[in-house]
Amino acid sequence: MMMSLSVAFVCLVSFLFTSVFMALGEKRGLDREKCSPYECGFEPIGSARSSFSIRFFLVAVLFVVFDVEVVLLMPFAFMFYHGKSVLGVLSCMVFLFILFVGLFHECREGSLEWVNQ
Template identity: 50%
Template structure:
């Protein structure tokens, strides 16, 4: 048996062992009294389950997620500059920052960031 086959078998066995151990350790009783109750979260079943939420909060949360992803995209830039300085990296980085600033100005002018209104 060559080394590649042995590594393949090991790479297949380790996840299977972890999955089986997780299933064994996570096994729970299905006859739990609280699991069989219709409302686990404490809501009164006589009232409506739908409650209104603030659309402004939802939009702010979406904006936060978008900017959070953008920060993740900006994180490797200093490492890229340290390893190899290329004008293409600088141009791409500058254009990305310009697009972010334009998006921020648009959201500011639209009023999406104004929480007090």
């Protein structure tokens, strides 16, 4: 009974928050800056199919990979805090070894250099 009340309370609160934020997010009028493709204040110049440096894309992908790495390392931090197991430490070391091999390969390949020498 208590569990179903908790679930109902969480559903009610989430519905209320969603309703309030959707009501607050309604557009009151058309804003010229919000209707432009870029909200940074610059006027769009050129077509949408203009070329850009592939290095920017590569750095963005590498950021996503290492951002996911941080998320995957969080359970290891909790494991070390609550108690160490041999299997947990070994799996953490294997995971970090694979990541460092990938980082070493990217450095050797020159993927992390923004400007060519």
